[in-house]
Amino acid sequence: MFLNQIIRTIRTKEKIPKTKTYKNTMSKSLYEHFEKGNEKSIKVAHVGIIAQNLNIPTQDLLHYSKASFKNEEEIYYDKVVEMVNQFVQTNKKEKKESLKKEINEHFKVSVKTRFDSCCMFSLYIFLKSISSNINLEISPPDQTDLIDIKKIIKSKTFYTSFEYKILSNLAIYFSFNDLKEIIEILYPLESNMPLGLIEASYISIENLLLTELRQEDLTNCFALMEILDKNLELYPSYQHRLIYLQFKELLEYLINLEPKHLFQCWNYIEIMSIADPNVNLKQQKEALYKIIEHRTGKEPNIGGFLNVTKNNGSSLENTANEIIDIKGV
Structure with missing residues (x-):
């Protein structure tokens, strides 16, 4: 769940007014944009204050909103790993073939981007391991x-x-x-x-x-x-x-x-x-x-x-x- 979503969820469940939630952080209009998801970023210092206003530990708020703190590579990594999980778990032939093609395309992307970061190199090694088991033309990780x-x-x-x-x-x-x-x-x-x-x-x-x-x-x-x-x-x-x-x-x-x-x-x-x-x-x-x-x-x-x-x-x-x-x- 994203930060704005978990803040809204806690606020509504605990019946905490918006004014108390954003107190000492930002303006009403900016907060409303943020809670609706129209504004993606807030100051790091404000996260702890909002957690205090919601009467929960900052660490808990960060835990429940982990999705907000992932960069584009990490989001892509998680998406591909989830796709591989689906491929492994499904018994439907058509679904498996479709996922197999998608995995192959993602592997091609990982080959080109593997030196961009450790995240992408990790994805490359992972997909190469998987792909070598489902595509005879692809070899497993090598020297x-x-x-x-x-x-x-x-x-x-x-x-x-x-x-x-x-x-x-x-x-x-x-x-x-x-x-x-x-x-x-x-x-x-x-x-x-x-x-x-x-x-x-x-x-x-x-x-x-x-x-x-x-x-x-x-x-x-x-x-x-x-x-x-x-x-x-x-x-x-x-x-x-x-x-x-x-x-x-x-x-x-x-x-x-x-x-x-x-x-x-x-x-x-x-x-x-x-x-x-x-x-x-x-x-x-x-x-x-x-x-x-x-x-x-x-x-x-x-x-x-x-x-x-x-x-x-x-x-x-x-x-x-x-x-x-x-x-x-």
Whole structure:
């Protein structure tokens, strides 16, 4: 919701007069133009005063009106990501074909504009990842893209959620060693980071862990687990703590093949499914089996293991073929 809309909503619900709402900020005519959406901008200093006049915290007012504080690139980015979500979710053939064409056009735009900003480069990597799965003529992110993003990140000293979103998608195609230079720049996180950046930072490391679990040497997995643990110390998260514990038990199992670790890994997945009803336990089981089979050459042969009778879920569902930004990072 835009700032003028949320101000009008709060004012009318709380039956606060217009005169009180814009008191000590602007003229009546300017405020009325603003509330109707005819005037798009107001002074930053006035936002806090209006929040006080409405008797709500400034931070709450800003939270509910986030749409007002996005630039054109961010609005475009969100629009395209939403379109990709629709493409993934729809089962209608005509709708899927129509969205596929639109995604292809947006990808062409992103190719031309990718160096305009980190926002547009992030969109480019995201769409290239998606497009390579639906168009055989388009290749996934490659070494040229990796070189480009390294140059971009090295040229910056202040990092945003978009750098972490780029990393989260590159992590699907490149190893820890390929991305180590970027990881060392972006981690550990500093204090007082925005929520969107924190979430993207978690997903990047978790995607990298899924990639490294398919490598012969698991050494890098432990380095990534250490980064994930430090993230959790600084920014505690119940969801990502459960994911951390899943990976911890899975690593223990892959190293010594003791069934107790596999059972414990699954226990954490089931706990996760209770917290997140969108997670599919059947898909979790299949993803877990694939990881184990890839590492050991065979599925776990344990009687009665993982009898799935319902659809709930967790993190291992996001195998290395999925684009994490679809989830809204």
